[in-house]
Amino acid sequence: MTPDSTLYQIEQQRIRFRRLSLHQQAPGPSTPQRGNWGLALSGGGIRSATFCLGVLQAMARAPAPATASTAPLQPAPETATEHSLLSRIDYLSTVSGGGYIGSFFSSLFLPGRLREPDPQDPVGQAARDAYQALRFEPPGRISTGVDYAQQPVGQGPGAWLRENGRYLTPTGSGDMLYALAMTWRNWLSLHAMIGMPILLMLSLLTLFQVLSQASLLLWPLMAALLFALPCAVAYWLVIPQGDLDQPPNLGNPALRFMLAIVTGLWIGGALAYDVAQWQVVGTLALGAALVGSNALLITHRLVRRLADHRDPAKDSTCNNCVRNYRVQITRALGRAMAAVAILAFLALLVTGAEALYRYLLDYQALATPLLLALLMWLVRRLVLLKDEKPLPDWMRKLPLDVLALVAGCLLMSLLCLCWALLVQWVAHDAGAISYSAAAAWRLLALSLVTALLVCVSGRFIGFLNTSSLQAFYSARLTRAYLGASNGRRFNGPPQQRRTYLSVAEPMSSDDLSLQQYYATPSAGPVHLINVTMNLTVDPAEQLVQRDRKGKPLCIAPNWAPSTEGSVASDGPAERYTLDGKPYRRDLSQGPASEIMSPLSLGQWIGVSGAAFSTGLGRANSLGMSLILGLANIRLGIWWPSHFLDPGQQHWKPRDLKPWTYFGTQAYLFYELTSRFHGHRRDYQYLSDGGHFENTATYELLREGRGVELIVTCDSGCDPDYQFDDLANLVRLARIDQALEIREDPGVLAHPQLKALFGSLEEFRQPPSADSHKCALLLNVYAHSPDTQADIAATPHCRILVLKPRLIAGLTPDVVNYARANPGFPNQSTVDQFFDEAQFESYRQLGLHIGQQLFGRSGQSNEMAEALWRYLDDPQP
Structure with a gap:
């Protein structure tokens, strides 16, 4: 990890290089320097991008201040001097919509980006063209008949930005059809991916029901009797002999008394069960004896585990004590209650699907479209409620997060019910319900096929990002804003202009790798790109972060040009700081997947603007993650940070087994349930930088x-x-x-x-x-x-x-x-x-x-x- 004293050294070297290139500073290390100036462009989508464009144009046309601390330090030829206020900006920090226009502005400074570079002064000429492009007025409109190479340098970029106000669908109905096809394909693929594990589980449960011909509702009842209720009783079976920091004692009066009660219940229940008039009483006594016996067993095992398996990182007195016993047994009770709830949900799901199947034999084809229509309607209403528009006073009083949770759980239940109906349809061969051997064989075949699909699909981790809307969103942003600084679109012969100015997709030369963007010597400001790394489970203790639910991830340059224009660095072009701390990455290990590919500038700008997604930073909630995830409204990405801790030389996988073998489904589960683990997992979920701080300041x-x-x-x-x-x-x-x-x-x-x-x-x-x-x-x-x-x-x-x-x-x-x-x-x-x-x-x-x-x-x-x-x- 870079020491804090040198953390910003490269940024200061770049600022010195840009000032020398713009003749705002005289050569020499002893030259007095003015303080740095920064420009922060906030989030707000295209609204912010367009307003900030106007501000940038005003600053490019306004004269620089003539005060003593900001005046140029040496005279220069008029053709090489830039006197605008905008040229005094040393830092550019962007978030979300501000990044749209910020990436356009900064990319103008790359030599050869907008026009052919001047061999004598490529950096200076690119800077002059950049400021001149923003001074051009009016921007006009795009025309394939105009030779922009012969026009003022700002005519093409300004007109391109204006023509791409509808950047998501620039060509109208044709783009709408493309977007609709892509959206439905990804939505269906997502539900197939998350549906396979659900289908496997439901088919196995139904197979068990067919073979045993017993109600699945007995499962949650048995879980409650064997685990949940015993854990509740076990809390009271350990009482302190002195204070709560004393080790738990298996010989305390509560345990001895409980042992006597359980013995009496076993004997009395067995005797009463043999008498016809007392069978109900005997059954209750035997059930209570079973609960008490399990409570004694759980107490014994937990006390022994605390004594034998002490955490060396903790003081033994604090680890093996009554206080810690009570904490551990309460956590066990929580897990038991969750298990009972899950089993009850699954049992009700299979039982309800069987009952519903009886009535839908002739109408099941209508079930899915109706459920889908309900899903889309609910998603639309809830997304509008979470929008930035002011809510009526009565609506502000509603617990929207609670309503979102209820709606999300209902949608998930409806989805599972659809898969359960499919299981019933396969099991009974689209006919009447019968617990026959043929039904069991069909369920077994279905289970084997879905198990194979789950195992194979779980290895395609790149599906996490390719199934989202991020690729489409980033591509359209790249075309609209980075395409505006791409001179190849404007400066070619007529035939080339007709092709490049009408294409709806980005050209390969529109986008820039971070290597090109940060490692090319330029006189542009130091561009800081801000995104949010979602974090709802703390990496150290798995504590829920209830307020911020995310950390600021900043991408900054890691290459510093020398005074001669060469690049002085042997590391990556970009540097990552998380919560202000720099981290090194090790990408030598990882799957051979698209998810491991480095993100380009356009992709990072798309991530920085991923406002609507399953990860919402401080607005994260289980309900909204479920709703947006099931509707596949996912603009964020999963990113392999592979950050190295101080002193660590090589990154090691951190996913927990068996999740490693089913990575695709595991991370989709995390995303849908709003569980983002930070560094406890191999991949981190990134979204809009405004989810942490929206002004970019x-x-x-x-x-x-x-x-x-x-x-x-x-x-x-x-x-x-x-x-x-x-x-x-x-x-x-x-x-x-x-x-x-x-x-x-x-x-x-x-x-x-x-x-x-x-x-x-x-x-x-x-x-x-x-x-x-x-x-x-x-x-x-x-x-x-x-x-x-x-x-x-x-x-x-x-x-x-x-x-x-x-x-x-x-x-x-x-x-x-x-x-x-x-x-x-x-x-x-x-x-x-x-x-x-x-x-x-x-x-x-x-x-x-x-x-x-x-x-x-x-x-x-x-x-x-x-x-x-x-x-x-x-x-x-």
Whole structure:
């Protein structure tokens, strides 16, 4: 593991290289450097991506501040100098929808990506083209008749982004049919995979019922008598002789008394059972004797196990004591109750399927479509309830998680019932029910076939990801956003343009490997990609994480270009930090499967935007995982982290046997039941970075990155301006990084800036017709535990928050769109199909807000100058 002191060294080297390439810093190690600036693009789907595009365009057109701490340190030829505000950004941190546009922006800096590289200055030319592309106005529309190689460099990328507002179905009905076919294929494949183990279990149970001709309802009754009730009695059979830390004693009065009672019950029950009038009493006495005997046996075995098998990691006194005995026997009771419940469910399922089969002999073909229609309707309703739109007051009082759990359990029961009906149909050859030898042979054949299918399919671990919607989602994002920076789409001859501009799928050159993205020397900002590693079972003690249910996984570059442009590194191009700690990976061991392939940039951006999935971070719940999983609404992925612990040289498999042999079904079971084990398993479930922190600011606050100003586009759906994402950031920064984020009071009293900056309370009020308030200014202070002060006097850094809001001065088309669509600019994130008016309204809103704050190119802007003077003051 890399020491903390050098954790961010490569990032600082890359920042120094980009500043040298942009002539913002003079060569030499002793050159004084300004603090780093960061840009955080938040989650919010295409709504956030489009608003952030407008902000990026405004920053690319705005002049850089002319204060002493931010001015260029050496003159340079005009053709090689970049003076825009956007060129001052050293870090780019993205989450979800912010990653859409962030990947487009950063990929523009790769030499040769947009246009043929300049042999003399490939890095500098790519940077100039990148900023010029964002300055181009208006973006226009895509046309195969335009030779974009002869047009301004920004015309093609801007038009491509506009044309791909409906990035999921860019060609309309043809794409809808493709998406429908893919969705149904994957849904059917998923249910076949999870249905095979269910079918095997149900066929074996039915086979047992046919052979024994006994009701399966006896199973849960026997489990209760032999295990559950004895565990409950065994708790009271060990009483302490002194205190609870004394070893349990098998000779205590409770055990002796119980032994006498059990002996009497056996003798009395046997005698009473032989008398006709007392058979019921005798049966009850014998049942009670059986429970008592098992209680004595369980008590004896547990006490002996505590004494003989002591954990060397624990103090022997704490391990072998009455207190620990009570904990262990209570856990055993919990497992027994779960076993009884499962057996009761299976018995009722088989019995109910048999009864239902009698009435569905002529109508069973209608059962599956009806159940499927019910499934889809329930999923749609519950997903809409979990959407970001505000709920009515009466609905907020409903326990939605409980309702989701009930609905999920009902859906799972209906699914199992369908498979149970299939078992009955096979067993009785689509005829009347009969417990014949032929039925037993058919059930045996069905069991053997399904057992073979379970064993074979369990080895295809790559099915976990290929059966989800992630591949389709990532491919469409790659085409829409990384395709916009791919010059091969625009700059070829007419025939090539007709082919590349009309294709609905991504070109191979659209996507980038992380090796290309991070190891190619460029003058772009350091891009941090944020995702969530879901964790509901703690890797150490299997404790349920009831609050966060996930950890932040950050992907950052691990290659640093030298001053000559060569790459100075011998490791992987990317670095992974989990909860702020860097980890090395060992992928030398693992199955020969697609799941082991490295993820590309487009795939990582897709994972970072996997908002709707079975893993939802802090919103994880069993009910939603069941519902979304059974409907195959799965955008997250299973990822082999194979992280090495400190001092570990080679990774070792961590899956528990026999799960190793049935990995596909095991991980689908984990996913459907919302059980994500972190490092206790070979694969981890990754989803939207916003499931942990949605503003993308969290990683920029780390002290080692030295960021003094963060411009945050907070574009999450927030119609009531409650700033839930910001509140979450404040909470996480305080708990995890000992940083306190507070509103800056001075900017609200500034004679000029108070017109644009508001307080949290002011944002909650409906804006007036002449209001321009669109930003917040926050100060970040470090806690000072060694001093009398609660926090440091000087801010650790500052956060300039831009919030989508209807303000005065918007263009008529944006005002018209807002009147026709009351949800603007906080329309639902579920809406990922932007038409031209919607796309342009969000882009223009971001552009207008950015220009209000940062000014316009070639124009003197007193507001922007006042802002930079205020931010340059170390004492707010």
